[in-house]
Amino acid sequence: MSDVLLRSDHLCRAFGGVVAVDDVSISVQRGELLGLIGPNGAGKTTIIRLLTGIQRPDSGKVFIGPDDVTRLSTDRRVRRGLALTHQIVQPLHGLSVLENVALAAGQAATRSAIASLFHYGRGREVDAANVILTRLDMLAYAGNMPDTLPLGYLKRLEMARALALNPDVLLLDEPLAGLNQRESAILADLIIALNADGLTIVLVEHNLAEVLRVATRLLVLDAGRVIADGSPSEVVRRPEVRDAYIGQGASNA
Ligand SMILES: Nc1ncnc2c1ncn2[C@@H]1O[C@H](COP(=O)(O)OP(=O)(O)O)[C@@H](O)[C@H]1O
Ligand SMILES: [Mg+2]
Numbered sequence: 001m002s003d004v005l006l007r008s009d010h011l012c013r014a015f016g017g018v019v020a021v022d023d024v025s026i027s028v029q030r031g032e033l034l035g036l037i038g039p040n041g042a043g044k045t046t047i048i049r050l051l052t053g054i055q056r057p058d059s060g061k062v063f064i065g066p067d068d069v070t071r072l073s074t075d076r077r078v079r080r081g082l083a084l085t086h087q088i089v090q091p092l093h094g095l096s097v098l099e100n101v102a103l104a105a106g107q108a109a110t111r112s113a114i115a116s117l118f119h120y121g122r123g124r125e126v127d128a129a130n131v132i133l134t135r136l137d138m139l140a141y142a143g144n145m146p147d148t149l150p151l152g153y154l155k156r157l158e159m160a161r162a163l164a165l166n167p168d169v170l171l172l173d174e175p176l177a178g179l180n181q182r183e184s185a186i187l188a189d190l191i192i193a194l195n196a197d198g199l200t201i202v203l204v205e206h207n208l209a210e211v212l213r214v215a216t217r218l219l220v221l222d223a224g225r226v227i228a229d230g231s232p233s234e235v236v237r238r239p240e241v242r243d244a245y246i247g248q249g250a251s252n253a
Helices: 044-052 075-081 097-110 113-119 123-133 152-165 181-198 208-213 241-245
Strands: 004-015 018-025 027-029 032-037 059-065 082-085 167-172 200-204 218-223 223-229
Touching: 004 044, 004 200, 018 044, 018 223, 027 200, 032 044, 032 181, 032 208, 044 059, 044 113, 044 167, 044 200, 075 082, 082 152, 097 123, 097 152, 123 152, 152 167, 152 181, 181 200, 181 208, 218 241, 223 241
Parallel strands: 032 200, 032 218, 082 167, 167 200
Antiparallel strands: 004 018, 004 027, 004 059, 218 223
């Protein structure tokens, strides 16, 4: 029995004349914290969207475990164990932090967004939400409306909603973007802790220092292609990886 939880097979996706993802075959192993890095426009977000079904490939396939899910909706991929956070946080603004997470927990329990709208607020979902908020060290904000949260906590809320779906693989698209160094370090520590709990994580991240600290394996993308795959400390020393970052400015290196 293979321990590949998520896999892409020769994925390609173009937008107009721009080839965003060019023949990308990657696999995510159970238990790893896979870092996905590359310069702006390298295709990182598009890969996450193809894996999660937000966008469809022009060609190539996506597998969850042994199953071809290329034609399945995001919702159905979530039911098969994927969850993602977005580069721009997307909470439900009319609901409190606790309600946001409980709603997601209800979705996992009832396996349907519509059903969970009617069930949310029930004890079990609220209990699950409380456990997750405690795990992310933000129980003190449970009653807050999302609009009142500092960015660091909005990011945690986004993560809490994803965790409430009880995923096998959590995909994070630039969770540290916009955070200062201290907030980044705290969130990165949380990501490490979730992985240590056994959660498999794919982390797209611009903050190279933090990726190098947290990732167990690193994939480097450039112009839609995988140019390196290996242990983080070894991969960043490769000349082709250094070249890909030149011209991106020292802030990315
Ligand atoms: N919806 C879209 N429409 C047009 N072009 C897009 C779209 N999404 C991504 N692209 C283009 O595809 C390339 C890869 O983008 P993206 O996957 O967002 O890269 P990254 O996340 O690595 O910065 C870029 O050139 C970007 O402009
Ligand atoms: Mg992106």
